[in-house]
Amino acid sequence: MKDSIPSPMLDVLCPMHLVLDQNGCICHSGPTLQKLCPNVDLIGVPFLDIFVVKRPKTMRSFAAMCRKAGSKMHLSLRDDLSSDLKAVLVHLDDGSGNVVINLSFGISILEGVRTYGLSSADFAATDLAIEMLYLIEAKSAAMDASRQLNVKLQGAKIAAEEQAFTDTLTGLKNRRAMDHVMGRLLSNRVDFAVMQIDLDFFKAVNDTLGHAAGDHVLQAVAQIMVEETRAVDTIARVGGDEFTLILCDVANEHTLLSIGDRLIERLQYPIMFQGHACKISASIGTVWIRENQDMAAKEILSDADRALYQSKKEGRSRQTLFKGA
Amino acid sequence: MHGLINRSVQNYVCDTFGKDIWAQVISRMDLGYSEFEVMLSYEDDITTGLIAGLAMITARPRQDLLEDLGTYLVSTPKLEGVRRLLRFGGINFEEFLHSLDDLPDRARLAVSDLDLPGLEIDERADGCFELLCRSGVPGFGYVLVGMLRVIADDYGALVLLDHETGENDLEKIFITLIDKDFSQGRKFDLGARIG
Structure with a gap:
């Protein structure tokens, strides 16, 4: 019977094979498979003492395995139930009743190689295992490099956003830019006015018609503000529906108030969005800072907020010029 | 050449000759950046220019540097x-x-x-x-x-x-x-x- 085992050939072609006799006992083991069970002499041991068939569940006996020759099995070593091996059984047609089972690591190749300390020589020359390991390693390295680049770019993006002076939705300046401009004007001790503008009923537009409508309204409002001011003035969107205007070289109180009046007037008209009329209005609080007046930005903004609050309290759609505490 | 290669040249120069030499090599190229990203691609000329610059600055033959790079x-x-x-x-x-x-x-x-x-x-x-x-x-x-x-x-x-x-x-x-x-x-x- 020994003659019938084509083991030298199989040892080269399938180093992870086993030959079993008709009782399911191991009578030959490929050189690599023996390395999976370093402390056991496999010869003479029943196959199912060493391995357990995980799938298909119907193949729990040697007889059942023989009936399903040629189909794929998933096995584990009894000593290490987390192990995952693929296998296929074929009958030897030499009349001996012996069967050959060939095994492979399948997708768990890396764990297999690590656990059993295998080398290239443990795999058949035509086996793709080495290429698979190469790919796992190369792809992990490439992925790692990509991830590092992504993290770096993400950091650069955040830094750029932090340094940005523009409100991306409206194209107006943002709070950072507004702080910057006001700081410059204060240190130059020049004459300027700060207008704090709050949109009334904006939340209602957002809630009833959705964010797209809200965004559209903000853009339309921004356009009106640009039209009603000069290029030297600064218009910033400093919150959801809050805007700050910084007006330079204000001629007199009348001019200052007339800008506010025009804005309120124009913002009363409904803004159309997809056939719906979005009705808002504007409340304004204004502070006029004279030349050489010693004030801090924080103070100015809080005065403007107080004036704005006054406008809201008095029924909205109006402006209040701050006249001192 | 691929960023992987240019980045390797960068690492080689920094580890072998120091960051100052790298700063000289890269500023001579006038690229507007001083580091290569491994996952981006660059023109072949850049790699050639890096090696030429390194040879000039270190006063070592180009081929010695290239062989040294391979070893590195x-x-x-x-x-x-x-x-x-x-x-x-x-x-x-x-x-x-x-x-x-x-x-x-x-x-x-x-x-x-x-x-x-x-x-x-x-x-x-x-x-x-x-x-x-x-x-x-x-x-x-x-x-x-x-x-x-x-x-x-x-x-x-x-x-x-x-x-x-x-x-x-x-x-x-x-x-x-x-x-x-x-x-x-x-x-x-x-x-x-x-x-």
Whole structure:
């Protein structure tokens, strides 16, 4: 019977094979498979003492395995139930009743190689295992490099956003830019006015018609503000529906108030969005800072907020010029 | 060339000559950046310019630097991955040499836009090998010479290497395998955890 085992050939072609006799006992083991069970002499041991068939569940006996020759099995070593091996059984047609089972690591190749300390020589020359390991390693390295680049770019993006002076939705300046401009004007001790503008009923537009409508309204409002001011003035969107205007070289109180009046007037008209009329209005609080007046930005903004609050309290759609505490 | 290659040049210059020399090399190029990203692509001219600048600043022959770069690539512990990926090519140095034909394809499997110079290995009757290299960066063959020297050592093989530049910048490397089992070599653990 020994003659019938084509083991030298199989040892080269399938180093992870086993030959079993008709009782399911191991009578030959490929050189690599023996390395999976370093402390056991496999010869003479029943196959199912060493391995357990995980799938298909119907193949729990040697007889059942023989009936399903040629189909794929998933096995584990009894000593290490987390192990995952693929296998296929074929009958030897030499009349001996012996069967050959060939095994492979399948997708768990890396764990297999690590656990059993295998080398290239443990795999058949035509086996793709080495290429698979190469790919796992190369792809992990490439992925790692990509991830590092992504993290770096993400950091650069955040830094750029932090340094940005523009409100991306409206194209107006943002709070950072507004702080910057006001700081410059204060240190130059020049004459300027700060207008704090709050949109009334904006939340209602957002809630009833959705964010797209809200965004559209903000853009339309921004356009009106640009039209009603000069290029030297600064218009910033400093919150959801809050805007700050910084007006330079204000001629007199009348001019200052007339800008506010025009804005309120124009913002009363409904803004159309997809056939719906979005009705808002504007409340304004204004502070006029004279030349050489010693004030801090924080103070100015809080005065403007107080004036704005006054406008809201008095029924909205109006402006209040701050006249001192 | 691919950012991986330019970044390797950058690492080589910084580790070998120091960051000051790198700053000189890169500022001479006037690129508007001072570091290469491994996952981006750059013009071939940039790589050539880097090497030319380095040769000028260090007053060392270009080919010495290129060979040194090749040695660095496969021996620095920082780039252990490169040595390992090359060792997947074969279980001995001869098998490794034969795998060089596939090297550009293997590299592309890992990083699809990485275009390595075309390589062609020929085994001659006397047991010598001839490696042809076609590169967009002239002198790339010297990098291979540096790499082959280290890898041969890694496999425990004793080799003689010669470089020759033919027509159209076609480079030829002659590899004479004197003793394939000269030394123990370095162990290659298939499933090692790196990085």
